[in-house]
Amino acid sequence: MRAVWMLSLFLLGPGSAFADNEKVDLEIKVVSLSTKEGKFEPELKALLAKLPLSFKSGETVDGHTKPGVAKGESVRFQVKGTKEWVTVSVEDIGAAGIDFKVQLGEKTAAMSVRATKRGATAIAGPIAKPAPDTELFVVITPR
Amino acid sequence: MSEGADKPSWLSECLKEEIEEALEARDFSPFAGEVLKKIEVEVEASLSEPFVAAASLRAEVEQELESRSPHWSAFTKGVLREIDREERAEARQPLVDRAVGELRRDVETELERAEPQFEHRFQRDLSRQLRKSGPSLYERISAFFSTYFEGWRAGAGFAAAVAAVFLLIIAAPRIEPPPDRVMVPREDRGSMVVKEVSFEGRVMVIEGEGVTFVYLSDS
Numbered sequence: 001m002r003a004v005w006m007l008s009l010f011l012l013g014p015g016s017a018f019a020d021n022e023k024v025d026l027e028i029k030v031v032s033l034s035t036k037e038g039k040f041e042p043e044l045k046a047l048l049a050k051l052p053l054s055f056k057s058g059e060t061v062d063g064h065t066k067p068g069v070a071k072g073e074s075v076r077f078q079v080k081g082t083k084e085w086v087t088v089s090v091e092d093i094g095a096a097g098i099d100f101k102v103q104l105g106e107k108t109a110a111m112s113v114r115a116t117k118r119g120a121t122a123i124a125g126p127i128a129k130p131a132p133d134t135e136l137f138v139v140i141t142p143r
Numbered sequence: 144m145s146e147g148a149d150k151p152s153w154l155s156e157c158l159k160e161e162i163e164e165a166l167e168a169r170d171f172s173p174f175a176g177e178v179l180k181k182i183e184v185e186v187e188a189s190l191s192e193p194f195v196a197a198a199s200l201r202a203e204v205e206q207e208l209e210s211r212s213p214h215w216s217a218f219t220k221g222v223l224r225e226i227d228r229e230e231r232a233e234a235r236q237p238l239v240d241r242a243v244g245e246l247r248r249d250v251e252t253e254l255e256r257a258e259p260q261f262e263h264r265f266q267r268d269l270s271r272q273l274r275k276s277g278p279s280l281y282e283r284i285s286a287f288f289s290t291y292f293e294g295w296r297a298g299a300g301f302a303a304a305v306a307a308v309f310l311l312i313i314a315a316p317r318i319e320p321p322p323d324r325v326m327v328p329r330e331d332r333g334s335m336v337v338k339e340v341s342f343e344g345r346v347m348v349i350e351g352e353g354v355t356f357v358y359l360s361d362s
Contacts, residue, residue, distance in 0.1 A: 097333070109342035109359055117333020117353075124357040 018093050023068040024118070025143040026100075028088055030062035030079050031123075035133040061136065065143075079136060082128040084108070086138050098142050115142050 018024070034057045062080040069075065074089035087103040097116040104110070104127045113122050125137030151159075335355035340346045342359050349356040 097336075099338075104359075109340065111337060111341065111357060112339040113355070113357075114336045114338060115333060116336065119353060120333040120335040121354045122335040122337070122357065123354065125359065 018095065018098055018118075020094050021071060022093050023070045024090070024093065024098055025065060025067045026069045026075055026088060026090070027065045027141045027143055028063070028075055028077070028086065029060055029139045029141075030086070030127070031137050031139055032059045032061045032130070032134050033126075033137055034058070034131075079127060079138075081130065082136065084127050084136075086127065088140055100140070100142075102138070102140060104138060113140075118143055 036057060062077075064075060064077050066073075066075045069090050071090055071093050074087055076085060076087040078085050084105045085103075086105075087101075089101045089103075091099040091101055091112070093099075097114045099112065099114045102111050102113065102122070102124055104124060108127065109124070111124060115122070119141065121139060121141045123137050123139050126135035127138055128136045130136065333353060334350065335353070337348050337355055337357060340348075340357060345360045347356075347358040347360070349358065
């Protein structure tokens with residue numbers, strides 16, 4: 001797929017505001033960003049160019065989509081090929097957006113983020129480094 | 144010098160004849176036999192003696208042959224190489240002829256195959272050129288009106304046509320652009336706001352259009 005789906009995140013239609021206690025589809029994927037080759041689309045390339053490490057290609061290695069996630073629910077899975085776990089918990093859903101908490105690994109990192117619209121995406125990591133030139137990142141998108 | 148000095152005198156002529164007659168009368172064969180015999184004896188004696196210079200000449204010849212030996216082998220190799228080259232060239236010649244023949248057949252086949260295309264293109268280009276070289280729009284309109292309004296001049300017909308077009312433009316209802324052509328302002332895709340990060344290391348938050356990147360590094 002070569003990060004084609006990542007570009008689609010940019011090209012998807014406009015998102016919508018959330019109603020109170022509305023349910024959302026939580027899409028969580030794990031992508032492998034590599035410094036090899038050069039297969040990124042220009043928009044994502046521009047974003048990644050701001051990183052200290054110069055990534056040149058991306059590939060989805062794991063994906064979990066849970067439909068109808070309500071406030072207080074969470075999605076937890078072990079990243080394929082690693083010992084690391086990812087937990088995404090929906091803290092609140094309201095007019096301001098959806099607040100969720102992301103836990104990378106058991107004690108690696110934790111963060112609180114707010115998506116103001118459907119389709120907004122958070123990319124966090126790296127959660128693992130399977131190769132010297134490859135790092136795994138978690139991509140979270142409420143739909 | 145007088146003429147008498149150039150011409151032999153009578154006396155000398157007489158002496159010459161007498162000497163010749165005396166020589167003819169005399170028998171020299173015993174003398175010649177003695178001389179020949181003496182020569183044979185001397186030659187046999189010289190042949191019987193050992194040839195002193197032979198050894199030195201033989202050694203010199205052998206030395207010269209030894210010094211030229213490598214040159215002889217190089218020369219021999221060169222000659223053999225040249226012979227081989229000629230033989231190879233002769234052997235290759237039929238191959239080259241065959242290859243040239245094959246290529247020629249391929250080209251001819253390809254030309255035969257592509258010939259209809261050439262003809263088609265040529266015909267198409269020719270028709271296009273004919274269309275281009277046809278009468279212009281003005282000429283066609285003038286011809287139409289000149290035949291339609293007999294007795295009128297072509298310019299008057301063209302003016303009437305232009306006036307008709309203007310009238311149609313003014314009288315026609317305004318055509319609205321189709322709905323899908325109307326520009327809709329691009330709606331905000333929203334954002335992903337990072338409120339808090341708990342990580343023992345360096346955190347870099349990069350916000351793009353609808354995407355936020357949280358990069359964690361140890362240092």
